[in-house]
Amino acid sequence: MIRRLSQARDRGIPEATVARLPLYLRALNGMAERGLATVSSEDLAVAAGVNSAKLRKDLSHLGSYGTRGVGYDVEYLIYQISRELGLTQDWAVAIVGVGNLGRALANYGGFVSRGFRVAALLDADPEVVGDHIAGLNVEHIDELEAVITRRGVSIVVLATPATAAQQVADRVIAMGVTSILNFAPVVLSVPEGVDIRKVDLSIELQILAFHEQRKADRMTGGPVMAEEWPEAVDL
Amino acid sequence: MIRRLSQARDRGIPEATVARLPLYLRALNGMAERGLATVSSEDLAVAAGVNSAKLRKDLSHLGSYGTRGVGYDVEYLIYQISRELGLTQDWAVAIVGVGNLGRALANYGGFVSRGFRVAALLDADPEVVGDHIAGLNVEHIDELEAVITRRGVSIVVLATPATAAQQVADRVIAMGVTSILNFAPVVLSVPEGVDIRKVDLSIELQILAFHEQRKADRMTGGPVMAEEWPEAVDL
DNA sequence: CTCACTTTGTGCATCGGTTCACAAAAGGAC
């Protein structure tokens, strides 16, 4: 059978699965580097930190790429997942906001390695414009529209202050950008069809604090704190 | 009724709810600054970017803090959520790995503002040790255990290279730390009872790329790409 | 070829989370 066409690939991959594919990909790359030719769902699952049934179900959404009794071909699976994630093409990314975080992102090796190319850095501060960071010239935010067009930017990373984020988002969306990774601590409102992913350092810490507190409470023998508004308790 | 004890607060707040509480808190703080005294679930939901039924169900897990026909008292709700999240105490955070990202985190204002205090910066590179960043002296990783004890660190942020992350995690866990925020692109294996949260820039971009590609596919009229391993297609 | 063994792919039960839709509660007008 030479051309097995899209019989299995039902175009609708669950969001939860998509979020795990990069994890599998990373584990597989490690295995490829170590020269492994095939891997079982069990081993790959351990390497990716999930359970093997989930892994198999995830992969089954892409197609039937394993061999029963054997496992998965490492290189083949890398290719299939990469293709599914769209990493076989390269994506031009613009980073807006070249503060501490923007600089860190620009220098972050993980971007380049997997199909992503930082194609532009932009900032509003004249002090920063013109700086060379990670081999790129920082351009002025006024150039935003021109840069997006000229460099074919399709993904924008927002590392601006919270106050500027919505405004920049509006401008890039007007230019046709539909994928935004937002580091600014603000809820962006965007039209239908635009994908926003949000990374919020402060929220992550707050979630940890919640669990940490709960663990501490358990140590000291359950809820001893007042349940009331302080004033209400005292009166 | 002076002491209404934990009748509603069933100690088991859904994880999904916990993850949204910081969002509500941020929206509420904005409202408090603008002088709003009360807010309806509808308005707060819009500000936080969720739907109002979800918001009400989330808040109902904390207790019954609203007034029917009126809404929620802004200050009161801020206090209740803060307390639930454990933000009424302050948490000493250590950042391990003072590269670009570590620096960005150390300077990130959002930490200090909400109960978190960066209490230590550590790195293995002698070039970096001794630097002053965000008012702190960078200490050598050999001091890790001593610093954790001395400063009462209970949350550790890992901004190390992937290769060092597991090792540092093992050491801080041995010191009794049970809350870790991991920026290194690696799956940490930790014992039961330790909470890990992971922020992975590269994964976020890959998820965006997946959706971006799907949008592009739809434009050009569905799946036209070969489904096969390139060699297999040609032969 | 047959048998024993391995490992995938998936049907099914289950679970957690979301959303709807409405009764219950509160406030204000009169």
Next chain:
DNA sequence: GTCCTTTTGTGAACCGATGCACAAAGTGAG
């Protein structure tokens, strides 16, 4: 007080994701 309006809190239906458990499909030995 009664009536009308507003808005909460929640029961119940729904939806997606997880995990179990096993049949199906493959390998390899003899």
